[in-house]
Amino acid sequence: MHTASWEIAFENLSLGYGERTILRDITATLPAGKISVILGGSGCGKSTLLKNIIGLHRPQQGKIWVGGKDLFDLPRAEYRRMRRHMGVLFQDGALLGALTLAQNVALPLSEHTSLPKEVIRKAAFDTLAQVGLREFGDYYPNELSGGMRKRAGLARAIIASPSILLCDEPTSGLDPITAAKMDNLLLSMKAHFADMTTVVVSHDMQSVKKIADYVLVLRDGQAVFAGSYQSLATSNDPYLQQFLHRTVEDEEQRRHEEQDPRVHAAIQDWLAS
Amino acid sequence: MAYAPTAFLAALGRPVLEYINTAGAMTLFLLSGIYHIGTSRKIWQRSLQQVYLIGSKSLFLILLIGIFCGMVLGLQGYYTLVQFGSVGMLGSAVSLTLIRELGPVLTAIMLTGRAGSSITAEIGVMRISDQIDALDVMDINSMAYLVSPRIVASLISFPLLTAIFDTIGIIGGYLTGVLMLGINQGAYFFRIQNSVTLVDVTGGFWKSLVFALIVTTVCCFQGYFTHKRRDSVGPAAVGNATTSAVVISCILILVADYILTSFLL
Ligand SMILES: Nc1ncnc2c1ncn2[C@@H]1O[C@H](COP(=O)(O)OP(=O)(O)OP(=O)(O)O)[C@@H](O)[C@H]1O
Numbered sequence: 001m002h003t004a005s006w007e008i009a010f011e012n013l014s015l016g017y018g019e020r021t022i023l024r025d026i027t028a029t030l031p032a033g034k035i036s037v038i039l040g041g042s043g044c045g046k047s048t049l050l051k052n053i054i055g056l057h058r059p060q061q062g063k064i065w066v067g068g069k070d071l072f073d074l075p076r077a078e079y080r081r082m083r084r085h086m087g088v089l090f091q092d093g094a095l096l097g098a099l100t101l102a103q104n105v106a107l108p109l110s111e112h113t114s115l116p117k118e119v120i121r122k123a124a125f126d127t128l129a130q131v132g133l134r135e136f137g138d139y140y141p142n143e144l145s146g147g148m149r150k151r152a153g154l155a156r157a158i159i160a161s162p163s164i165l166l167c168d169e170p171t172s173g174l175d176p177i178t179a180a181k182m183d184n185l186l187l188s189m190k191a192h193f194a195d196m197t198t199v200v201v202s203h204d205m206q207s208v209k210k211i212a213d214y215v216l217v218l219r220d221g222q223a224v225f226a227g228s229y230q231s232l233a234t235s236n237d238p239y240l241q242q243f244l245h246r247t248v249e250d251e252e253q254r255r256h257e258e259q260d261p262r263v264h265a266a267i268q269d270w271l272a273s
Numbered sequence: 274m275a276y277a278p279t280a281f282l283a284a285l286g287r288p289v290l291e292y293i294n295t296a297g298a299m300t301l302f303l304l305s306g307i308y309h310i311g312t313s314r315k316i317w318q319r320s321l322q323q324v325y326l327i328g329s330k331s332l333f334l335i336l337l338i339g340i341f342c343g344m345v346l347g348l349q350g351y352y353t354l355v356q357f358g359s360v361g362m363l364g365s366a367v368s369l370t371l372i373r374e375l376g377p378v379l380t381a382i383m384l385t386g387r388a389g390s391s392i393t394a395e396i397g398v399m400r401i402s403d404q405i406d407a408l409d410v411m412d413i414n415s416m417a418y419l420v421s422p423r424i425v426a427s428l429i430s431f432p433l434l435t436a437i438f439d440t441i442g443i444i445g446g447y448l449t450g451v452l453m454l455g456i457n458q459g460a461y462f463f464r465i466q467n468s469v470t471l472v473d474v475t476g477g478f479w480k481s482l483v484f485a486l487i488v489t490t491v492c493c494f495q496g497y498f499t500h501k502r503r504d505s506v507g508p509a510a511v512g513n514a515t516t517s518a519v520v521i522s523c524i525l526i527l528v529a530d531y532i533l534t535s536f537l538l
């Protein structure tokens with residue numbers, strides 16, 4: 001399928017689970033060939049939004065346009081072809097527990113091509129090397145740390161050179177150096193594949209500052225900001241400033257002082273016993 | 274809310290409709306699984322791996338259950354037959370009970386506990402940790418990847434293990450009947466040869482194939498739709514899915530056994 005640009009657009013999008021609406025009336029365009037970052041508090045629906053972009057959930061209302069096509073209006077076969085252009089890093093990596101890292105990373109190739117085994121294996125190890133995991137190719141996911149699984153998930157997402165790369169919190173749970181490496185990897189991929197659209201969900205403001213071309217901020221089920229990182233940094237919306245500078249309003253900070261005296265006494269009793 | 278005379282009917286109807294709904298969904302699930310046997314790449318390689326997990330790893334259990342089952346049949350059969358002075362019939366009693374009924378049913382129930390539960394748990398964990406979504410995103414059909422190989426493997430494993438169960442059970446009956454209680458060895462085996470017909474054997478074989486489909490469908494289905502459970506979410510849902518899978522499989526095995534027996538006799 002030839003699509004000139006892999007832009008992702010939301011049109012009056014509302015989504016949620018069952019009766020419950022989590023995001024409502026989102027309209028935004030994530031530019032093609034750029035890195036867009038979705039920001040928002042924990043539990044505000046970022047992962048849910050990502051799953052809708054992939055087409056795993058149907059929105060309750062509105063449309064998602066991917067590469068100029070209405071994702072939920074495509075014939076099944078064309079939707080599948082579209083999905084082949086997407087690489088996804090799930091929040092917890094979502095590596096198959098029954099396969100080693102190398103087998104996991106190689107999956108898109110071993111399932112869809114008839115390349116010889118050694119070629120596939122080499123490609124898997126080379127991609128693992130990009131995320132600093134070459135030595136761990138023969139380990140099983142459960143033998144690794146959360147951050148390592150996440151990096152392996154990223155390797156799997158990029159092995160088939162996707163046109164759209166969706167990453168759910170690629171740097172959470174990583175140390176600052178490895179996180180910086182992941183940022184560099186994303187930037188170098190952007191430089192290498194000029195028309196690759198990258199969508200990153202992140203809480204890591206340093207990383208956002210480094211990689212973001214476009215930022216979408218979600219809060220209370222709505223998009224409260226959409227625009228470049230510069231305009232986010234200079235915005236004087238109090239919530240955005242809190243997000244940028246990691247501060248909270250005093251009121252919220254003071255809350256834990258008001259502990260119920262009964263709870264306090266019970267805990268003291270327990271500690272003394 | 275005023276009591277409506279139809280409320281009772283509604284309360285009765287809703288679960289019934291739900292059951293029918295689920296039964297339909299499971300049937301479609303099975304058909305889809307069978308269809309994808311044809312479309313799945315590396316189906317033999319994956320099925321073979323599942324034969325190892327479902328079949329080969331259950332072999333010891335089946336041997337153990339089989340030998341004791343046969344031994345108990347030998348004992349019980351002996352003490353019943355001795356009242357009629359026809360202990361010579363023991364061979365035929367043991368072998369027919371095993372081949373027609375106990376072999377297929379007990380093997381299927383044992384495999385539900387041994388292999389079916391782990392199928393549900395494994396697929397359920399894959400569901401709640403996004404692994405099935407990840408397969409879909411990579412355009413790897415999750416039915417073809419997860420369900421079809423298990424259907425093939427069960428269709429291979431269930432009849433083979435049933436045959437092993439029957440054989441070892443007959444040996445168990447021999448141990449108690451002949452070696453312990455002193456029935457004539459020749460009579461024991463002669464009676465088996467004499468009374469077991471090919472129809473009995475094929476009947477047991479068909480049963481084990483049907484049970485294989487039931488167990489894999491129910492267990493894969495429960496795992497695959499762990500996230501749709503209304504009673505729980507997350508790891509608890511995997512646990513509940515496993516329980517449901519085992520319970521539903523066992524019930525369906527016995528119901529199907531009754532229906533098949535009434536057709537086969
Ligand atoms: N499978 C599900 N069924 C029902 N509700 C769900 C499901 N998954 C998530 N939710 C709900 O949707 C909301 C958004 O969840 P989501 O995982 O999208 O949050 P998030 O923004 O990714 O949070 P985090 O930053 O912690 O990952 C949450 O309030 C959660 O309770």
Ligand SMILES: [Mg+2]
Nearest residue numbers: 046047091168
């Ligand atoms: Mg999330």
